[in-house]
Amino acid sequence: MKYSHLFFDLDNTLWDFNANSYVALRDALKNMELLDKVGDYDSFFSIYQEVNDRLWALYRENKMTKNVLRGLRFEETLELNHTPMPGIGDAMNEVYLTEMPKQLKLVPGARVVLDYLHHKYRMAIITNGFREVQVDKLSQSGLQKYFDKLFISEDVGAQKPHKLIFEHAIKSMNAPKRKSLMIGDSWEADIVGAMQFGMDQVYYCPEPGKMPPSGETLQNESRKTSTTVITHLEQLLEIL
Numbered sequence: 001m002k003y004s005h006l007f008f009d010l011d012n013t014l015w016d017f018n019a020n021s022y023v024a025l026r027d028a029l030k031n032m033e034l035l036d037k038v039g040d041y042d043s044f045f046s047i048y049q050e051v052n053d054r055l056w057a058l059y060r061e062n063k064m065t066k067n068v069l070r071g072l073r074f075e076e077t078l079e080l081n082h083t084p085m086p087g088i089g090d091a092m093n094e095v096y097l098t099e100m101p102k103q104l105k106l107v108p109g110a111r112v113v114l115d116y117l118h119h120k121y122r123m124a125i126i127t128n129g130f131r132e133v134q135v136d137k138l139s140q141s142g143l144q145k146y147f148d149k150l151f152i153s154e155d156v157g158a159q160k161p162h163k164l165i166f167e168h169a170i171k172s173m174n175a176p177k178r179k180s181l182m183i184g185d186s187w188e189a190d191i192v193g194a195m196q197f198g199m200d201q202v203y204y205c206p207e208p209g210k211m212p213p214s215g216e217t218l219q220n221e222s223r224k225t226s227t228t229v230i231t232h233l234e235q236l237l238e239i240l
Contacts, residue, residue: 003200003240005175006117007166008147009184010127013204013233014110015137018049020103027102028095038083048077060128060159060189070097070130101136106143107204109233116237118146126169126182128153128160128189149173160186161193170199183236187212195225202236203229 011017022045029035038044052073058064064072071089074096078085117123125147127134131154138144151169158164170180183202184190187210194201205211211229228239 001120001240002179003181004121004179005170005173005181006121006123006240007126007169007180007182007194007199008123009160009182009186009190010125010134010137010143011129012107012185013183013190014107014114014125014143015141016105016107019105020100021049024099024103025096027099028092031095031099032092034085034092038078038081044077044081047080048073051076051080056128060161062159066130066154097130097133100133101140104141106141107233110143113233113236114143114146117240121240122173122175123147124149124151124169124173126151126160126165126190131155160184160189161196163193163197166194166197166199181240191227195227198224200225201227202239203227204231204233205229206231 008014025045025048026035026041029038029041035041055064055069055073055076059066059069070093073089074092075084075086075089078088123146125138127150129137129152131152134152135150138147138150149169149172151165151172153159153165156165156168158168160166166182169175170177177198181200181202182190182194183204184194185204187203187205191201191203191212203212212227230236230239
C-alpha cells in the first residue's frame with residue numbers, strides 16, 4: 001500500500017461540527033432561558049458561525065488566547081445580534097461546551113469509511129479543538145475505537161497549520177512521512193499545514209464554494225507532496 005498511516009482532522013471531517021454546534025448552542029440558550037431573548041435562532045447562529053470562524057483564525061495565528069476566545073465569541077455574537085448581554089460570555093461558553101459532546105451526528109459516510117479503514121491502516125486524529133470537549137466527542141460518538149492516538153494542539157503546544165504538530169504526530173506514531181496521509185476539511189489548517197510539512201493530503205470539500213484556488217488542487221507548488229480533493233468521505237475508499 002502507498003500509505004501505512006492515516007491522520008484525520010475531527011471537526012467537520014468526521015464529527016459534524018456545524019450540525020452539532022447548531023443543536024448544542026440552541027440547547028445552551030434554552031438551558032439559560034435565553035432562547036426567546038435572541039430572536040430568530042437561525043439568524044443568531046449564522047452570526048455566531050461568522051464570529052467563531054474569525055476568532056478561531058486569530059487563535060490559530062496566536063493572536064488570541066483560548067481563555068479570551070471562549071467567552072468573546074458569544075459576547076460579540078450577542079452584540080451583532082442587537083441583544084447585548086455584557087459579561088455573560090464565559091457562562092454561555094461553559095453551558096455550550098457541556099452540550100457539545102452530547103451531539104452525535106457524524107459527517108455522511110464517516111462510519112462506513114472508518115469501519116473499512118481501521119483494520120488496514122494505523123490511524124490517528126490531529127485536532128485544534130479544546131481538549132475538554134474533543135476527548136468526550138470521540139468517546140460519546142463511538143469514534144474513539146478507530147484511532148490509536150489523539151493529538152490535540154493544546155497538548156502539543158502547536159496548532160495546525162504549524163509543522164510542529166504534524167511532526168509530533170508522525171514521530172509519536174512512528175510513521176514514515178512519505179507513507180502518511182492527512183485528511184481534513186480546512187484548506188489552511190489541514191492541507192497547507194501538511195503540505196508545508198511534507199505529508200500528502202486529502203482535502204474533504206463537500207461545498208463547491210470552498211474549493212482551493214485553481215492550480216493547487218491536484219499538485220501543490222513544491223511538487224513534493226500530492227493533494228487530492230474529495231467531495232464525499234466515501235471517495236476515500238477509491239483512493240486507499
